[in-house]
Amino acid sequence: MGEPDLFKSGVENQWCPGCSNFGILTALQQALGKLGKRPHEVCLVSGIGQAAKLPHYLAANVFNGLHGRAIPAATGISVANPTLTTIVTSGDGDLYGEGGNHLLHALRRNPNLTVVVHNNELYALTKGQASPTTPLGEKTRLQFQGVEIEPLRMLAVAILQDAPFVARGFAGEIPTLSEILVQAIAQPGLSIVEVVQPCLTWGAHPAAWYRERTAPVPANHDPHDREAAIRLANDRERIWIGVLYRGTPRPVFASRYHDRTGRRPLAELPPLNPAEIARRLEPFRVKRTDVKEEKP
């Protein structure tokens, strides 16, 4: 067990008072502590939105980049410094909307990342429009007649793509969430944790409404059973909390390169020496004298 305060940041928090994002922040701090991580060993990566401010509120390295682009940035970070624990924390709009394509391709690549999706089912920072996860029919501050397009069930997609680790957490249940995060971070390759994160300001329902609908994943659920996992992920009546799926083990992105370089940060690798570059130029070099000698 690490020191609980190790990951406390002194930065002023801009979230609404009582925001459920605080639950995710606490759970993440606890998880990192439980794993015995030190702040400099962790890199938090986010896009834009209220959720994407989380990295500033936790003592660690931070890459707070562009809206939707946390996953490619984090992929680059995890390749360039494989000694880091790289974690993406951003919202549903950021990761499923603006950056949805990158998540799909991360499922193919299997980078060594934990992706924490703060799912409040709407855009909060832009004041209450629909997000890719807003339920059908829900009225918002842009979809005045109710949302008319289907929500994206990304966890089912992740399971279908055989992601190594797929889980759902609830921001209102910090001990469970922190335990899920411990497992997600410990898992090599891509882990996706979608966290139900009720928005107190713009959300259609209070946190209690969500709490009533959550239930722990059944004790007899086999996380290697893909079809059962998809059923749990897609259930519209119950929000199942826990580890939904564990995929078939497969190589982590860039592992072939990392095996060759001893898993060192790329910055520590010595540059090629000029002789090696000159050797590489040989195929492009033409020596005229050789020809003359050959001629009869």
Added chain:
Amino acid sequence: MDLSVVIAGAAGEGVQTVGELFSRAALQEGYAVFGFQEYESRIRGGRSSFRIRLTSSPLNAPRLDADLLLALNPDAARAYRPLLRPDGLLLTDGEAGATPAPGTASLPFRRTAEALGDRRMANTLAAGSLAALLGMGPGSLDRAVTTLFGGKSREVEEKNLAAARRGIALFAEARVAGRKWAAPPKEAPSEAYLLTGNDALALGASAAGCRFMSAYPMSPSTEIITALARNEDLGVFTEQAEDEIAAINMALGASAAGARAMTATSGGGFALMVEALSLAGMIETPIVIVLAQRPGPATGLPTRTEQGDLLFALHAGHGEFPRLLLAPSDPRDAFEKMVRAFNLADRYQVPAIVLSDQLLADSLFTLSDLPVDRARPEPALARPGGAPPYQRYRLSPDGVSPRLYFGQGEDLVVVDSDEHDEAGHLTEDLAGMRPRMVEKRLKKGLALRAEIAPPETYQIEGAETILVGWGSTRGAIREAVDRRRTRGERVGALHFTELWPLPDVSLPKGARFVAVEGNATGQFARLLSSEYGLAFSGAVRRYDGLPITAQEIERGLDGRA
């Protein structure tokens, strides 16, 4: 004196193989070679050509007409015949006629290849005949064949060697008459490199210590990542991204985590990267972007050349931040500029854009040397463990803060696309931090400006007319200057390969300036006019998708004479 050999055919027919074989053999033989490739955006069929210019010493400038035209099919013969000079020779595949039409000859490449048991050998046969036509010995061609096919298998190599010899014999048997053109004297350096701009950009990146490249395939930039992926011992991790947005964001992540990182694209892909270019400016994270220009707007002419993205590259990105813009003139310069781009991007923590174009990317240049020993990586990372707390954006006199990467030591590194304080955390301190951070970033641009090399001058002493160009047009401009000078005209040139920040220059007084560039709106002329107050009295512009030639420049000068 020079000789232009054009090999024309359909895509997939072997134009490139014949061209590369012949180019290498010619260099081996003692000619300096410049090979320009033009092709359509398709995989099979259509029309394409390899225009190989042989000169006594390296000119490295394109010529578009032909002294010798080898047409691999009848359509190519019809389509490219107008390029043939009046005293030129058209060589086609067919039966050697008893009385060929004046200025033409046919040799049975395909039939002979079939007799050899492999239709594909027709290309090597044609290269052999072409070499024989110029009186080249078999030794040069053998070596070219070995270099190109030796890596495949002993069998493939031997088949091609035999075909090359057979091609030479075919030509000797046919006794082609009516030779009016003359080959230039062979005075090329005894040792030279024959390589394309893309080859040089890839090797330059490796020499610069680049460790990470992510890119989305786009002509004419794709060969850069291809070369790095093919040669894993160059040490660069390569990844084909799902789109250009991912490509540049991955590279920025890798760079923030300490790796020298790059991406490469063309206009449309660069357009997708623009938001992240601005991010690089904001988070002060170095990155090198090769922008291989092709004609736009939109998809434009995907396989053709243009210098149409200069002002786009200069102004791309929302907000104000410094950047480095380099435009190499040839592969030697490209090799050196890549190292320079990485070093300066690192030192000033800015994005560096290396402007290439299809002419530079795809053409074969003859270069007597490459600055392998001189161009070395100069890492600019700080050392961890300084007086705490570490602040990624600590204010400093020249705006450059000590840069650590994620996990380099125990110091925490915070980078943020929002306006931030010295520690990297969000700020809305409008009175204090915002203006200081704006000024910090812009100060780096001023410091960077002091690093920029002045433009190259050529025959500028006493010149009455000064041609002003940038990037890949250097060879054509110098050739045009030489041609005017031999006629006693006082023409010189000023050539820029470091475009932004613009260097301090002292411009010759009293000369008339003519801007030479491959776009329709005179982008570079406008830039120099606004920055230097330079008034141009003429312009040579080309925007049909083909490169600027000395001939074209001369026509332009004559039109204004």
